[in-house]
Amino acid sequence: MSRLGKYTRRGFLIASVAVAGGVVFGVRTYRANLENPLTAAISPGEAALTPYVKITADGITIITPRAEMGQGIHTTLAALVAEELDVDLADITVDHGPPSSAYFNGGVVEEGYPFPATDQSALAEFARAQRDIPAVFLAYQITGGSTSTHDAYEKMRQAGAVARETLKAVAAKRTGLAIARLETQSGAVVLPDGTRLPYTDLAADAAEVELADTPRLRPKSAWRILGQSQDRVDVVAKSTGTAIYASDIRLPGMRFGVIRRSPYLRGAIRSFDPSEALAMQGVDAVLDIGTAVVAIAETTWAAMQALDAVIYDWEPPAYPLDTEGHFEVIAAAFTPDHQDSRQRNDGDVEEALSGADVIAAEYRVPYLAHATMEPMSAAALFQDGSLRIWTGCQGPTVARREAALAAGIAQEAVTLTTTLLGGGFGRRGEMDFVQNVAKVAVQMEGTPVLLSYSREDDTSRGPYRPAAIGRFRAAVKDGVPVAVDVSTASPSILTGISERGGSPAPTPGFLPDFTIGQALWDQPYGIENYRVTAYKADPLLPVGFWRSVGASQNTFFHECMMDELAVAAARDPIDMRRDLITDDASRKVLDAVADMADWGTAPAQGRARGVAFALVFGAPTAQIIEVEDTPQGIKVAHVWVAADVGVALDPRNLDAQLISGVNFGLSAAIGEKITLSEGMVAQSNYHDYPPLRMYQAPPVTTRILENAPHIRGIGEPGTPGAAPALANAVFALTGQRIRTLPLGDSIAFA
Amino acid sequence: MDITVNGTAYTLDLPDDTPLLWALRDGLGITGVKYGCGIAQCGACTVHIDGEAVRSCQVALADTWGEVTTIEGLGTPDALHVVQQAWIAHQVAQCGYCQSGQIMQAVDLLNTNPEPTDEEIDQAMSGNVCRCATYPRIRAAIHDAAIMMREA
Ligand code: FES
Ligand code: FES
Numbered sequence: 027m028s029r030l031g032k033y034t035r036r037g038f039l040i041a042s043v044a045v046a047g048g049v050v051f052g053v054r055t056y057r058a059n060l061e062n063p064l065t066a067a068i069s070p071g072e073a074a075l076t077p078y079v080k081i082t083a084d085g086i087t088i089i090t091p092r093a094e095m096g097q098g099i100h101t102t103l104a105a106l107v108a109e110e111l112d113v114d115l116a117d118i119t120v121d122h123g124p125p126s127s128a129y130f131n132g133g134v135v136e137e138g139y140p141f142p143a144t145d146q147s148a149l150a151e152f153a154r155a156q157r158d159i160p161a162v163f164l165a166y167q168i169t170g171g172s173t174s175t176h177d178a179y180e181k182m183r184q185a186g187a188v189a190r191e192t193l194k195a196v197a198a199k200r201t202g203l204a205i206a207r208l209e210t211q212s213g214a215v216v217l218p219d220g221t222r223l224p225y226t227d228l229a230a231d232a233a234e235v236e237l238a239d240t241p242r243l244r245p246k247s248a249w250r251i252l253g254q255s256q257d258r259v260d261v262v263a264k265s266t267g268t269a270i271y272a273s274d275i276r277l278p279g280m281r282f283g284v285i286r287r288s289p290y291l292r293g294a295i296r297s298f299d300p301s302e303a304l305a306m307q308g309v310d311a312v313l314d315i316g317t318a319v320v321a322i323a324e325t326t327w328a329a330m331q332a333l334d335a336v337i338y339d340w341e342p343p344a345y346p347l348d349t350e351g352h353f354e355v356i357a358a359a360f361t362p363d364h365q366d367s368r369q370r371n372d373g374d375v376e377e378a379l380s381g382a383d384v385i386a387a388e389y390r391v392p393y394l395a396h397a398t399m400e401p402m403s404a405a406a407l408f409q410d411g412s413l414r415i416w417t418g419c420q421g422p423t424v425a426r427r428e429a430a431l432a433a434g435i436a437q438e439a440v441t442l443t444t445t446l447l448g449g450g451f452g453r454r455g456e457m458d459f460v461q462n463v464a465k466v467a468v469q470m471e472g473t474p475v476l477l478s479y480s481r482e483d484d485t486s487r488g489p490y491r492p493a494a495i496g497r498f499r500a501a502v503k504d505g506v507p508v509a510v511d512v513s514t515a516s517p518s519i520l521t522g523i524s525e526r527g528g529s530p531a532p533t534p535g536f537l538p539d540f541t542i543g544q545a546l547w548d549q550p551y552g553i554e555n556y557r558v559t560a561y562k563a564d565p566l567l568p569v570g571f572w573r574s575v576g577a578s579q580n581t582f583f584h585e586c587m588m589d590e591l592a593v594a595a596a597r598d599p600i601d602m603r604r605d606l607i608t609d610d611a612s613r614k615v616l617d618a619v620a621d622m623a624d625w626g627t628a629p630a631q632g633r634a635r636g637v638a639f640a641l642v643f644g645a646p647t648a649q650i651i652e653v654e655d656t657p658q659g660i661k662v663a664h665v666w667v668a669a670d671v672g673v674a675l676d677p678r679n680l681d682a683q684l685i686s687g688v689n690f691g692l693s694a695a696i697g698e699k700i701t702l703s704e705g706m707v708a709q710s711n712y713h714d715y716p717p718l719r720m721y722q723a724p725p726v727t728t729r730i731l732e733n734a735p736h737i738r739g740i741g742e743p744g745t746p747g748a749a750p751a752l753a754n755a756v757f758a759l760t761g762q763r764i765r766t767l768p769l770g771d772s773i774a775f776a
Numbered sequence: 777m778d779i780t781v782n783g784t785a786y787t788l789d790l791p792d793d794t795p796l797l798w799a800l801r802d803g804l805g806i807t808g809v810k811y812g813c814g815i816a817q818c819g820a821c822t823v824h825i826d827g828e829a830v831r832s833c834q835v836a837l838a839d840t841w842g843e844v845t846t847i848e849g850l851g852t853p854d855a856l857h858v859v860q861q862a863w864i865a866h867q868v869a870q871c872g873y874c875q876s877g878q879i880m881q882a883v884d885l886l887n888t889n890p891e892p893t894d895e896e897i898d899q900a901m902s903g904n905v906c907r908c909a910t911y912p913r914i915r916a917a918i919h920d921a922a923i924m925m926r927e928a
Contacts (some may be wrong), residue, residue, distance in 0.1 A: 095871055096869075096870030096871030096872065096908045097870065098870070255867075257864075257867065258867055258869065260869070260872065261863075261864050261867055261868075261869055262853050262856075262864060263853070263872075264869035264872030264875055265856075265860045265863040265864050265868070265869060265872075265875060265879065266808070266847060266848070266851060266852060266853050266856070266860060267807070267808020267809070267846065267847030267848050267876045268808065268848070268852075268853060269872050270807075271873060273807075273810075273811070274807035276805045276807065282802055307791055308790075308791065324790070324802070325790065325794060325798045325799075325802035325803060326798055326801070326802055326811070327794050327795055327797075327798035327802070328791070328794070330814075397907060398871075398873075398907060399810075399812055399818075399820065399871060399873040399874050399905065399906070399907040399908070400810070400812075400871070400873045401811070401812075446871070446872070447871060448810075448871050448872075448873030449871045449873060449907050449908065450871075451907075478811070480814070481811075481812065481813045481814060481815075678867060679867075682867070682870060682910070682913070685909065685912060686870060686908050686909045686910070688909075689909030689911070690907075690909060693909070711813050711814075711815055711817060712812075712813050712815075712817035712818050712905060713815065713817050717905050717907055718909060719902045719905060720897070720898050720901045720902045720904070720906075720911045720914065720915070721898040721899070721902045723909060723911035723912065725912065726912065
């Protein structure tokens with residue numbers, strides 16, 4: 027029987043429930059009656075529990091309901107529980123858990139609130155405190171926006187603490203000793219005489235115990251696991267080829283499917299002729315799944331060959347046929363009727379600019395692909411009316427709904443197992459591969475199928491990071507900007523995702539899309555007259571979340587603008603920013619990065635530096651990039667990056683994520699772009715969509731600060747500053763102000 | 777078609793031109809070897825044939841000229857190869873999808889060049905893409921593995 031008790035803490039409570047041979051501890055919110063993934067079968071009708079820790083005679087499992095796409099979140103989430111539970115990370119199993127709306131992620135919703143992350147006003151704090159409510163109702167179980175750590179920080183520690191105290195209570199009952207005389211250590215309750223009672227032996231009785239009080243969380247000063255670098259829980263599997271991604275699922279009798287989507291994105295298929303393909307060796311079927319064609323064969327290779335032999339007649343595209351046409355549509359959006367939001371309007375910009383020496387410029391960024399290392403993939407089996415799916419996705423709750431819709435069955439008939447993700451970067455928050463595998467499985471009833479996207483399909487069919495245009499008009503006086511009017515325009519991600527069935531709740535086009543102006547309006551600069559406007563361009567190619575989302579273009583616009591203004595004001599770009607920054611933690615990351623790079627000392631002959639700052643997903647981040655002029659072209663010689671995460675849980679992983687994020691941004695800044703010709707995407711694979719390679723990867727020095735008021739994740743904040751810091755460095759080196767990405771289109775890189 | 781993988785002989789009934797990558801993954805269920813591009817651009821599919829690193833997406837099954845070793849044959853969680861040990865010590869993997877190929881390529885490099893410089897590492901490893909950009913740790917792990925191998 028579940029005991030849904032009293033352990034309330036800031037809007038959530040920890041409860042326990044008996045399972046076969048043991049106990050599960052988890053979080054339950056009292057505001058909504060959520061479905062209960064692990065205990066539904068045991069106690070139908072009981073209120074829901076989000077399972078975080080399961081202890082049975084077989085061992086201790088920590089359930090980490092966030093997508094592990096490389097960012098190390100399984101390790102960090104497990105460490106949160108382990109810190110309070112007193113278990114060693116090496117002795118526990120980590121499981122992804124089933125899809126459930128109980129695994130809501132309050133952090134993702136918070137990003138949508140109209141308060142800058144530095145705003146500690148009562149209203150902003152109130153909105154943050156309320157964040158769990160909409161999240162639950164929207165059934166978010168989303169990994170994105172660098173929000174996982176933030177969301178789990180208290181919940182998972184509390185689950186560990188309640189589990190520990192409960193197990194101590196069981197031990198006390200069994201031994202007749204007072205609880206106060208019991209200690210816990212490495213997965214056992216330790217009696218005063220040193221006898222160890224393993225948790226696994228105590229677990230069976232734990233669900234009977236009810237604690238009188240909510241255990242107090244250990245102070246940071248007492249931490250032994252948190253704050254220290256941990257070995258990743260997945261590192262051995264990922265170094266031995268034994269880690270299982272969706273594309274590695276193998277089932278008896280499995281057949282292999284490969285998809286071909288229309289080269290005219292969002293377009294339908296009129297007809298196709300599969301006769302030649304069907305005659306090929308090893309080919310079972312060529313399926314029409316509505317928006318795409320799927321070949322099924324004895325190997326993935328045979329299915330790829332079969333797709334090449336199909337003759338297609340695709341519906342022509344509904345968007346301009348070349349890249350220039352797309353930018354014309356975006357440029358046309360800078361009008362009042364396209365205005366999506368104006369979240370900042372300090373002073374009177376028009377008044378301040380009239381009569382002043384106005385500096386104005388326009389910046390452009392292209393569509394970008396995610397190019398995850400593992401192309402999209404999912405395995406499925408439809409049998410006896412129920413559908414099983416194995417996939418690595420960033421939103422399993424939505425995935426389950428979309429799979430059910432695509433298959434035409436009830437959600438209860440869908441079981442979804444989340445595998446490891448071979449990279450996500452936002453791409454695996456999309457639902458296309460889930461919807462498609464569901465349709466394939468239904469048509470192949472009784473046969474397990476692995477559906478793979480070819481790299482070509484993955485690259486050339488989207489969805490993409492939106493192409494975007496940024497514009498500014500500004501004036502400087504006495505060494506500082508006194509008027510800044512900055513605006514950004516791009517097609518809406520949220521509308522697109524909503525249409526594609528990827529969002530928890532519909533986002534109709536008339537609602538504002540906070541991603542368009544993200545990281546543009548909420549930067550902690552105090553400028554007398556400061557206006558930030560976001561414009562929503564008409565839909566073009568399908569666009570979606572891409573590592574750091576709107577910040578990936580807006581930080582480029584904003585921080586190159588700041589560099590231009592510093593030049594106009596004849597100021598050092600760090601000094602000028604320091605004068606404008608109103609937030610202490612933000613100023614400190616700038617100071618830190620200046621110190622790390624020895625900014626005050628001029629770089630060596632033939633080298634130059636650029637700087638960028640951004641407050642992204644609540645984490646102030648500053649980077650300095652040093653470039654070198656070489657005979658082969660410009661070389662990125664060194665990157666220094668400082669970021670404030672509030673509380674640093676795992677320093678080595680934070681270092682890895684910052685480096686990864688910086689390089690992801692550099693890769694895009696130097697060479698990535700998706701362009702169109704004759705209505706089709708011109709890039710198809712890594713030869714023409716070039717990811718950063720080892721010889722290009724600079725040394726990156728990181729520093730983590732802990733001055734910001736809230737704990738934050740670091741999967742994304744490294745990315746946005748890379749392009750502007752690099753562009754500003756290139757300007758410092760060459761005098762060439764490049765306002766269009768990728769920079770490699772304008773200047774040669776080594 | 778007869779083929780020896782990780783010391784075991786198999787007979788496969790697949791077309792001659794099936795790339796070794798797909799024969800391994802779909803024919804034999806050996807999935808440590810990964811598909812990333814299919815056109816020799818990413819290195820995720822790297823295996824050894826007679827001890828030499830090759831892109832298995834570019835070798836037809838019928839042309840497989842020797843014994844194949846995949847990451848599974850290099851070392852196991854209980855019996856790690858030195859290079860795998862170094863990879864774990866440096867906590868290289870992020871999403872991990874590229875790492876089988878990276879490790880197989882690094883082993884080949886160290887077999888032919890026991891003391892590579894940074895430039896030599898860059899040269900040998902630049903055909904292997906890591907979209908998570910674990911490059912600095914790959915470099916460091918290779919240097920460490922080199923020391924461990926020389927001392928062994
Ligand atoms: S899959 Fe063979 S090199 Fe990319
Ligand atoms: S670890 Fe993700 S691609 Fe290399």
